[in-house]
Amino acid sequence: MAGTILPQAVETFVDANGKPLAGGSVYMYIPNTTTFKNTWQDPALTILNTNPIILNASGQAIIWGTGSYRQQVFDVNNNLIWDQVTEDTSSGLLGNMTDNTFAAGSGFTPGTTTTLTLTVAPGSIQNTWIYFDGVYQADNSIASLNGTTLTFNAPIPVGTQLVTVKIGSTIAVGTPGDGTVTGAKLSIGATPSPNNTNNVPTLIGIYGQNLYKVKIPILTPEMFGAVGDNSTDDTVALQALATQLRAQGGGVVIISKPHLVFTNSATAPGSTLFDLTNCSNVTFIYSSGALINATYPNGTVVGTSWIFGLNGVTGFKAINPTLTASSNIPTVSGVVHFGVNTTLGALTQTTNFNAENVNQTGGLAGLIVYPTGNASVRASGFYMTGSFSGTFYPANFQGNGDDFHGSIVTRNCGRSYFPYNVSHHEIWVDSNNGTAFDDIDITCYTNPNFRNETTDIKVHYKNYGSSSLGNSVAINFIQYDSTSRSGLMHDLHIDFDFNTSNFTGAIISINKYLAGSPGSPGGPDNTARGYNLYNLKFTGACATSGNTQNLLQLFTQANWTGEFVYDVGFDNYFLSGSNTVDMVLDGRGIATSAGALYFRNTIVGIPVSFTNIPPGVTKYDNATFNNVRQDGGVSGTWIVQSVAPGIARYTYNGSLSVATGAGTTVTMPVSDKRAGNPQVFCTPKGTICGFTVNPISASQFSIAHNAGSPVLFDIDVVIAI
Numbered sequence: 001m002a003g004t005i006l007p008q009a010v011e012t013f014v015d016a017n018g019k020p021l022a023g024g025s026v027y028m029y030i031p032n033t034t035t036f037k038n039t040w041q042d043p044a045l046t047i048l049n050t051n052p053i054i055l056n057a058s059g060q061a062i063i064w065g066t067g068s069y070r071q072q073v074f075d076v077n078n079n080l081i082w083d084q085v086t087e088d089t090s091s092g093l094l095g096n097m098t099d100n101t102f103a104a105g106s107g108f109t110p111g112t113t114t115t116l117t118l119t120v121a122p123g124s125i126q127n128t129w130i131y132f133d134g135v136y137q138a139d140n141s142i143a144s145l146n147g148t149t150l151t152f153n154a155p156i157p158v159g160t161q162l163v164t165v166k167i168g169s170t171i172a173v174g175t176p177g178d179g180t181v182t183g184a185k186l187s188i189g190a191t192p193s194p195n196n197t198n199n200v201p202t203l204i205g206i207y208g209q210n211l212y213k214v215k216i217p218i219l220t221p222e223m224f225g226a227v228g229d230n231s232t233d234d235t236v237a238l239q240a241l242a243t244q245l246r247a248q249g250g251g252v253v254i255i256s257k258p259h260l261v262f263t264n265s266a267t268a269p270g271s272t273l274f275d276l277t278n279c280s281n282v283t284f285i286y287s288s289g290a291l292i293n294a295t296y297p298n299g300t301v302v303g304t305s306w307i308f309g310l311n312g313v314t315g316f317k318a319i320n321p322t323l324t325a326s327s328n329i330p331t332v333s334g335v336v337h338f339g340v341n342t343t344l345g346a347l348t349q350t351t352n353f354n355a356e357n358v359n360q361t362g363g364l365a366g367l368i369v370y371p372t373g374n375a376s377v378r379a380s381g382f383y384m385t386g387s388f389s390g391t392f393y394p395a396n397f398q399g400n401g402d403d404f405h406g407s408i409v410t411r412n413c414g415r416s417y418f419p420y421n422v423s424h425h426e427i428w429v430d431s432n433n434g435t436a437f438d439d440i441d442i443t444c445y446t447n448p449n450f451r452n453e454t455t456d457i458k459v460h461y462k463n464y465g466s467s468s469l470g471n472s473v474a475i476n477f478i479q480y481d482s483t484s485r486s487g488l489m490h491d492l493h494i495d496f497d498f499n500t501s502n503f504t505g506a507i508i509s510i511n512k513y514l515a516g517s518p519g520s521p522g523g524p525d526n527t528a529r530g531y532n533l534y535n536l537k538f539t540g541a542c543a544t545s546g547n548t549q550n551l552l553q554l555f556t557q558a559n560w561t562g563e564f565v566y567d568v569g570f571d572n573y574f575l576s577g578s579n580t581v582d583m584v585l586d587g588r589g590i591a592t593s594a595g596a597l598y599f600r601n602t603i604v605g606i607p608v609s610f611t612n613i614p615p616g617v618t619k620y621d622n623a624t625f626n627n628v629r630q631d632g633g634v635s636g637t638w639i640v641q642s643v644a645p646g647i648a649r650y651t652y653n654g655s656l657s658v659a660t661g662a663g664t665t666v667t668m669p670v671s672d673k674r675a676g677n678p679q680v681f682c683t684p685k686g687t688i689c690g691f692t693v694n695p696i697s698a699s700q701f702s703i704a705h706n707a708g709s710p711v712l713f714d715i716d717v718v719i720a721i
Contacts, residue, residue: 013055020055022076023055024075025054026052032070041064102116118148128165128167132157224240241274243275255286259290262295262296276311281315286322292321294335295324305335319356319357323360340353340379349378366394368396371400380402382404388408388416400421402424403424404426408429409430418519419442426457433470444476444478446478456491459493464500476510476521478513493537494540499543502545506553508551512525539573540574542574542577554568568590569600573599575605585611587612592616599620602624604623650669665696674720679719
């Protein structure tokens with residue numbers, strides 16, 4: 001790469017003998033005048049120089065400027081050294097400069113004139129340099145430039161005597177010879193050059209060090225007869241556009257208007273607007289105001305129609321896709337925005353799907369990835385962001401669709417995120433959970449045609465809604481038919497940011513069901529299937545009020561005996577509620593290994609009901625339940641220390657005052673899991689008396705003594721947890 005000689009950063013002024021002009025002065029004027037013209041101390045032109053500029057002891061100064069100047073230089077004794085015209089170093093690259101000057105009185109009226117007529121058209125505001133009495137005026141002082149008419153935002157100020165407008169022009173530059181420009185000379189990114197004969201723009205493509213002309217089809221609905229007034233049905237025209245895309249194998253579509261579709265019973269329901277089967281590298285770009293309005297005849301919702309049918313598509317992108325669709329929740333009919341692999345048994349799977357900033361109101365679904373009937377054939381590579389209102393399934397993966405990343409906002413939708421038998425998903429959901437359906441529904445469905453495994457799912461779940469009947473997060477196993485089949489779910493992580501009122505569903509529900517569909521399962525399943533559920537983690541914070549049922553229902557609605565559940569944990573998790581709602585957990589499926597159930601850095605501020613948990617499987621690390629600490633720290637009434645796996649020592653925090661006579665009944669925060677009663681050790685403090693400990697139940701005992709007044713007792717209880 002060739003370089004250029006740089007000018008001196010600091011100028012040195014000398015006399016005829018080469019001696020620096022220490023203490024000299026430099027005056028800068030508009031050429032051929034004695035009107036001062038500004039110079040600066042920095043290239044951004046923000047720090048003004050004085051005028052004149054006083055040279056330092058070395059005869060030096062920093063001078064930045066723009067355009068041409070008359071420069072007068074004097075020595076310290078005010079002797080003139082020279083009087084010459086100079087210009088900035090880039091002036092020669094700007095081509096010829098045209099100077100228009102306007103004098104007060106003849107060319108403009110100070111305090112009144114806002115418009116000047118130039119001798120040539122600058123072409124753009126950036127191609128003008130304007131000075132009022134030598135003072136540069138920024139571009140934002142110009143209201144408009146139309147041809148040769150220059151209009152200021154305000155009248156030229158009173159007192160201004162001369163307005164100078166410098167206008168740049170162009171110069172010829174060298175044209176490289178044929179074959180001399182390579183890809184290394186260009187930045188990646190091409191600009192279309194329209195071709196009016198075939199509506200196919202020519203782009204410059206770069207491959208290695210070679211340049212190629214590439215024709216990429218850019219289509220618009222209007223090219224196929226669409227009106228785009230949101231009142232004329234454009235279904236047929238848009239379907240013709242899709243036919244062209246299939247014929248050419250892909251392309252770019254720009255939608256700039258609102259298009260009404262599916263109003264004619266001949267085209268809906270059951271239709272696909274854009275059938276892109278087997279296309280590659282398809283991009284749809286929606287400009288401001290563009291949308292698809294899918295309204296069924298008379299608003300009737302019967303059957304399913306698709307806006308995009310993506311079967312065997314490799315590389316699909318939709319930017320700002322906007323859809324308004326008629327459908328009502330609950331319904332299994334309606335409009336699907338993006339339907340992937342709609343043909344059962346398809347062998348060519350869609351990959352690399354990207355929908356950015358989706359804006360959808362209504363409809364059966366935003367994105368549905370359908371099953372193929374072949375568990376070994378998988379669609380993969382999905383990315384979607386956007387917002388959904390009143391859409392039944394914003395993101396639904398039905399036994400197909402791996403490697404999904406998304407971020408969606410859902411309001412009054414059915415099931416915001418509903419995956420089953422898929423893997424490698426991470427999604428951020430901002431929901432208000434406003435319907436009677438489970439908002440986050442993660443399922444393993446034992447369909448023999450599916451890969452019966454749901455794995456590696458992470459959900460970042462925010463919900464500040466209210467008045468919902470459905471569960472916030474449901475994790476379910478569902479049998480396909482009467483033939484018993486096993487299933488596998490593992491590596492599921494739900495991170496909560498949850499704060500609601502009048503929430504009547506459960507925050508977390510873990511269940512297994514008899515034969516049915518994932519959207520409509522059978523009743524609770526009490527038969528052992530050989531299910532495996534492990535590496536299940538809950539984090540974050542959940543706060544709610546006005547509840548009418550248990551907030552956490554874990555393994556409670558069916559008998560999990562015979563299943564294999566382990567590594568279920570609450571980690572950095574906070575839960576609070578009202579109306580005496582409970583955290584309910586049934587441990588009949590939990591593996592009998594230490595740590596199969598764990599609580600780490602967890603606070604549960606509601607009553608807890610743990611039943612059927614095998615001895616020794618639960619681990620606590622900085623965990624507090626209903627103000628009772630579970631890790632040895634002091635909090636609430638008891639200090640709890642682990643003695644052995646599954647065995648804890650509860651020490652009363654302080655001393656308990658035991659009344660005279662019948663004594664005092666003590667209730668433990670947990671029940672002893674062994675057959676029998678907890679082991680109680682107590683000692684009176686400061687008083688010698690006889691006393692007895694009377695067991696009542698697995699969680700209660702009483703202490704009585706023969707002293708004539710209340711006695712303080714130190715109490716330790718060894719209990720199986």
